[in-house]
Amino acid sequence: MPDSLIRGGTTTSAVLLATTPACRLSSGDGTLLDRLHDQLAVLPVRDVLVVSAGGGLGADLRGVAKIARTTTGTVAVLPADLVAHTEALALLLEHPSRDTAALIAHDVVTSPLRPPVRVEGGKVVAAGSSFHLVPEANATFRGVLQAGEADLTSLADIAEELAELSEAGKLGPVTAVEAVDLLLVGLVRSGVGVRAAAIGPLHAERVSGQNAADAAVVRLSEVDEEQVRLDTSVKDDDGFLATFLVSSWTRHLVRPAVRLKLAPNTVTGVSAGLALLAAVWFSAGTQGGRLAGAVLLYLSFALDCLDGQLARYTRTFSPLGAWADGMSDRLKEYVVYVGLAFGFAGPGIWPLAVGAMILQVVRHAIDATYAGALADAAKVGAMWGRPARSLMESHDVRRDHGGVLKLAQRLERGTVARWLKKIVVLPIGERMALIAVTAAGWNARVTFLSLLCWGGVAALYQLAGRIARSAR
Missing domain, CATH: 1.20.120.1760 (CDP-alcohol phosphotransferase transmembrane (TM) domain)
Known part of the structure; x- marks a missing residue:
């Protein structure tokens, strides 16, 4: 079940999926989950809801569906094993349109933690997972998905359908790591318009081990976020x-x-x-x-x-x-x-x-x-x-x-x-x-x-x- 930390002043809720071991990796004085939580604290987020139940992929997706059905405003879904620039998160959370969007990078180097997507005209028109393939992919998904208020019902329906398919074993050996990836696949295939928010020179990486987490944090310091903000x-x-x-x-x-x-x-x-x-x-x-x-x-x-x-x-x-x-x-x-x-x-x-x-x-x-x-x-x-x-x-x-x-x-x-x-x-x-x-x-x-x-x-x-x- 999700735990909630209430904030004020905005209409965006952030859902942190903290059900994989990587979210407990150390970072500074805390964990990756703590680091991401602190970043959200300086962004226009009304509340942070941490999904921490260990019931597997189906339970995670049902938790997202429940939040999407009971909240108002925009909902952002983030994996807690993410190491990202605050400015990269702001591309979604501070964007005034409050629309449905996904954080992407214009590269084609895919991995289990950066699935392929195809972007056309500023929109994600095809998205992949370990089960769903994307021919002619030209970008990768970086794990942060936002659903506009008008698309919350679609998000909830898709999350519940995916949970049922996963629990029935019809999506192959997918795991809780792919929860956000599958949600993006579902939104795109349902015809929901998903804006592609490109990170440019910023970094947003999901990690699975301590060495990878430490290296990702070091890479963050190599980029001047303020200069990137000016350039963009x-x-x-x-x-x-x-x-x-x-x-x-x-x-x-x-x-x-x-x-x-x-x-x-x-x-x-x-x-x-x-x-x-x-x-x-x-x-x-x-x-x-x-x-x-x-x-x-x-x-x-x-x-x-x-x-x-x-x-x-x-x-x-x-x-x-x-x-x-x-x-x-x-x-x-x-x-x-x-x-x-x-x-x-x-x-x-x-x-x-x-x-x-x-x-x-x-x-x-x-x-x-x-x-x-x-x-x-x-x-x-x-x-x-x-x-x-x-x-x-x-x-x-x-x-x-x-x-x-x-x-x-x-x-x-x-x-x-x-x-x-x-x-x-x-x-x-x-x-x-x-x-x-x-x-x-x-x-x-x-x-x-x-x-x-x-x-x-x-x-x-x-x-x-x-x-x-x-x-x-």
Whole structure:
């Protein structure tokens, strides 16, 4: 039966599976269980529930099921033989989405304590155990699983089903060591969306002996957790300009912003103010005004990157902040269009400005409606359309992808092709650069014609991609 230690202030419960001998291995002044318990104490965890009964795999799984049925909020399941950076645990426990996720590492060196998984599009789409195989695995599971509140019933059902299969001997010689691995297999095969939280350079290792435990603890000291946190605050899938010409220096402003206690929404507001000033300078219509506007627009975009980095570093995301950031991006861009049109002395500029604005609205609508369709499909799937699966199948069948998607995936593997693909879609960083360079070097007519031509190509590319993905 689980023992409970109550904490306050959050909606996450942590379940520690302390039923294997390794959790009693020594670490510092205590055991691995004590070490992990202390780490959870500094993370946003409402309560820690230690499952310590020695009834085997079936008893462990039934203990998890009972907790999942009786608790509210998010539930994280961790083996007590885990040696991990606190920052690695925080990737799940401090993530503001409180979603269903698994801690993974992008390597293919598997072992009984690091089973294989396959990750696609940031999701775990196949998971393995000693009984379940994963063809084309590209990552390993590192033992920490979190179930969002909406998926607690699924977690409980899966845990109970696995317990029955294990007790009936239908899963082969699986042991209590694989409890978390089997839960991940069950969630993935039941169609539950499981976010893949990659540990990057951090460490998270399950151990089985004292020498391995001591070596794992030593490896923790070889990594600067604070530096990793700063590095991961910078988006790793951003556009070319944002990655190389903005984030390369705004990352150094994150810690000073934290010391000044600047909120991400405050930085968003300053960014919007600079864009408004840029529009005012553009409206002057002079060469000097356009140059000043271009500089202010670049600084506005830099702060737009900084607010996201600050939010990720401090993990202070909020629905309001996300909405404000998205709305600010649109308003900043459109007010700059107006400023440029006002500052142009020749005829026919307003139709070009309106056309560029409509094109960007259509492009955003393509993305927004596609994202909304995916969300609706996920909700429908959660109710009645989850894919058929069997926990008794020992293998996972690779899904076939369409030709267009296969080509896109091959392009992603090449660095040059991947960056070209990002540039083609004309993300906001490239748009801001296009506006700044053409306005400062030429005039508003060149700016709007460039936006219409490049934006039209980007819209067709996006539309083709969305149709291909939908057809899959």
